[in-house]
Amino acid sequence: MTGPAAKLPAGAPAEAPQWTSLAPVTMEASARGDRIYHTVITAFAISIPLLLLLIAISIGLAAWPALSQSGLSFITTSEWDVARGRFGVAPAIYGTIVSSAIALVLATPLAIGVSIFLSEIAPSWLRQPVGFLVDLLAAIPSVVYGLWGIFVLIPLLRDPIAPFLKDTLGLGNTPFFSGQNYGYSMLAAGVILAIMILPFISAVTREVLLAVPRSQREAALALGATRWEMIRDAVLPYARSGIIGGIILGLGRALGETMAVTMLIGNRPEISASLFAPGYTMASLIANEFTEATNDLHLSALMAVGAVLFTITLIVNALARWLVWRVTKGRV
Amino acid sequence: MRCWPLAVAALAAIACSPDESGSRQNAAGAGSGSVALTGAGATFPYPLYSKWFADYANATGVRINYQSIGSGGGIRQFSEGTVDFGASDSPMKDEEIAKAKGPVLHIPTVLGALAITYNLPELKAPVKLTGEALASIFLGKITRWNDPQLSALNGGVALPSRDILVVHRSDGSGTTFVFTDYLTTVSSAWSAGPGRGKEVPWPVGLGGKGNEGVAGQVKQTPGSIGYVELAYAKQNNLPFASIRNAAGQFVLPSPAGMTAAAAAVAGNLPENTDYRISIVNAPGASSYPISSFTWILAYEQQQDSVKGRKLVDFLRWALTEGEKQAAALDYAPLPAAMVTRLQQRLNSIRIAGST
Numbered sequence: 001m002t003g004p005a006a007k008l009p010a011g012a013p014a015e016a017p018q019w020t021s022l023a024p025v026t027m028e029a030s031a032r033g034d035r036i037y038h039t040v041i042t043a044f045a046i047s048i049p050l051l052l053l054l055i056a057i058s059i060g061l062a063a064w065p066a067l068s069q070s071g072l073s074f075i076t077t078s079e080w081d082v083a084r085g086r087f088g089v090a091p092a093i094y095g096t097i098v099s100s101a102i103a104l105v106l107a108t109p110l111a112i113g114v115s116i117f118l119s120e121i122a123p124s125w126l127r128q129p130v131g132f133l134v135d136l137l138a139a140i141p142s143v144v145y146g147l148w149g150i151f152v153l154i155p156l157l158r159d160p161i162a163p164f165l166k167d168t169l170g171l172g173n174t175p176f177f178s179g180q181n182y183g184y185s186m187l188a189a190g191v192i193l194a195i196m197i198l199p200f201i202s203a204v205t206r207e208v209l210l211a212v213p214r215s216q217r218e219a220a221l222a223l224g225a226t227r228w229e230m231i232r233d234a235v236l237p238y239a240r241s242g243i244i245g246g247i248i249l250g251l252g253r254a255l256g257e258t259m260a261v262t263m264l265i266g267n268r269p270e271i272s273a274s275l276f277a278p279g280y281t282m283a284s285l286i287a288n289e290f291t292e293a294t295n296d297l298h299l300s301a302l303m304a305v306g307a308v309l310f311t312i313t314l315i316v317n318a319l320a321r322w323l324v325w326r327v328t329k330g331r332v
Numbered sequence: 333m334r335c336w337p338l339a340v341a342a343l344a345a346i347a348c349s350p351d352e353s354g355s356r357q358n359a360a361g362a363g364s365g366s367v368a369l370t371g372a373g374a375t376f377p378y379p380l381y382s383k384w385f386a387d388y389a390n391a392t393g394v395r396i397n398y399q400s401i402g403s404g405g406g407i408r409q410f411s412e413g414t415v416d417f418g419a420s421d422s423p424m425k426d427e428e429i430a431k432a433k434g435p436v437l438h439i440p441t442v443l444g445a446l447a448i449t450y451n452l453p454e455l456k457a458p459v460k461l462t463g464e465a466l467a468s469i470f471l472g473k474i475t476r477w478n479d480p481q482l483s484a485l486n487g488g489v490a491l492p493s494r495d496i497l498v499v500h501r502s503d504g505s506g507t508t509f510v511f512t513d514y515l516t517t518v519s520s521a522w523s524a525g526p527g528r529g530k531e532v533p534w535p536v537g538l539g540g541k542g543n544e545g546v547a548g549q550v551k552q553t554p555g556s557i558g559y560v561e562l563a564y565a566k567q568n569n570l571p572f573a574s575i576r577n578a579a580g581q582f583v584l585p586s587p588a589g590m591t592a593a594a595a596a597v598a599g600n601l602p603e604n605t606d607y608r609i610s611i612v613n614a615p616g617a618s619s620y621p622i623s624s625f626t627w628i629l630a631y632e633q634q635q636d637s638v639k640g641r642k643l644v645d646f647l648r649w650a651l652t653e654g655e656k657q658a659a660a661l662d663y664a665p666l667p668a669a670m671v672t673r674l675q676q677r678l679n680s681i682r683i684a685g686s687t
Contacts, residue, residue, distance in 0.1 A: 017477070081533045150548055182497060184538050184555055267502030267539025278538050288541060290405035292504025292530045293427055 007032035063304035087301040091269040095279035098252035102190025111201035119209035138199035146263030154183035180277035184266035205247030208239040241328045248320040258283040282309040356628040370398040373406020373419030419630035421506025423608035434634040440625035443590040443664040447565035447572035450557040462576040463518030472536035499558035502539025504530040514612040518680035563662035577621040589620030595667035640683035
């Protein structure tokens, strides 16, 4: 039972004529096929920007009543009072950006470290399982992260970690770690986000590091570099733009993450320098209030929050692209 | 492979079997002659409603599909006419009714109450609170448990010297509406400040999403205080405070206390009431002050004669047979006198094509 012979009845003559007419038929068919392929692929390509545009337009239209009523105060004031029709989302904008920034600060070195270990240092038998486990972090649903945060992270933060930061390290005198800590805080949200975006950054970084040509490494080693010098001077600079791409991907996820953050941030619309203080994010605000919003202005205000989140995400991504462009331009 | 014909035959047998019970018809999706009503709204009464709908389908073959998407979503879908009835924990406002497709009937179904839950490990007996004290705590004016005001209320019991951490709902919720409705009723400072609503600008505290979010934060944080639905507090063994009612008695939340509050208010209702009534801080020695109705919303003019008749039949069943199941699931049944009046009120539903 081996090979194609087994599938065809012995002595079937059917195949022979096709061979003779193969070339002309296929030429014609392929010209038509090319056109169809071209059209379909173009339609796919156009549909994505079109979709983005449609989303932007529909959110913009829905948000307009609230935005036109509140004007600039929508993003500059802090009062969110549905009954009195006052909508100010400054605390949520602040919370979104700060929690994502904490996440990046914590996750980036960790993710890059894991990736370097996996691509450069780890013995090959360890590479697969550890890489798989790190990737698995991305497969955990956000609400499970939230639950884990409530039952494990919050008690940890409240008891050993917060007193350690405040008293042992003496950071309690700085505005960033002052005040009462109940666990539910900007810091909790930032830490959970860091864990959630870590696999995204590390997966991209690992692939990029593995793609660095062997010659690059060998050249460095041949010049007498130690292994660390080789990684630092030959591998990382080569992979720089790819790594930044991974960080942007992580940032995008952190900005929009909703469920886990809502469960841990304390949902208090207030701007406080202290990371121990509760905060609020735009995604949480929408998730919290949308189901019970019945009056038109309230719905419109929530749409406007969505529009602001959308815009901020676009701006952050554009900035990051620009950063990549700046970084790669300087390179050979 | 050999199993296929068998499986197909089995499926066909199930689908075609002339089964009388309504629930089986659902499963097969045949639905010949069986009318499905659709509803959407409040999550709070959902455990009870889903039992009602299952029992009602078994008894009569009428299927009712209910999406527990929250009171606000229920009101939206009901106003747009995408569902046959709505359900809400707070009555529709006048401007919401104005946007609906015709006059709306509010039919109270059962009663719920809020428990004030707290975390004071030192304490054995329930904390005693008044409405004014609660308002002061949630306004951030009372910040410690050993505040003289609280000690005076709990005469004899030494409250621990802990900071109070207020926990409230972060999501828009009928539960928050009932709680702030109560605070607005009993405290002029609250009424001038945050006021009543499904979401209000809280002066202090942390926000938790859902009953479980509030309960989780209270459970974890000594010194905290929050409000959750009584059924939730009971099923999770949370401690709750006894609250001073309008008659000056301290009462713990209970189905009897809710029904008493409803009876006290319902006794004085005018004949033509629309049942959009609040029963917080109700008179009566045994009334629990933070109680509320939950409502089913129906149009007075039913355009679809078949569905309209089925809906009225179901509502009558709910007010009689349904009420009996309430207490077992920690809801309180309506007072008997009110059920009688509501049955009469259902006569005012006009069904297209009938006189």
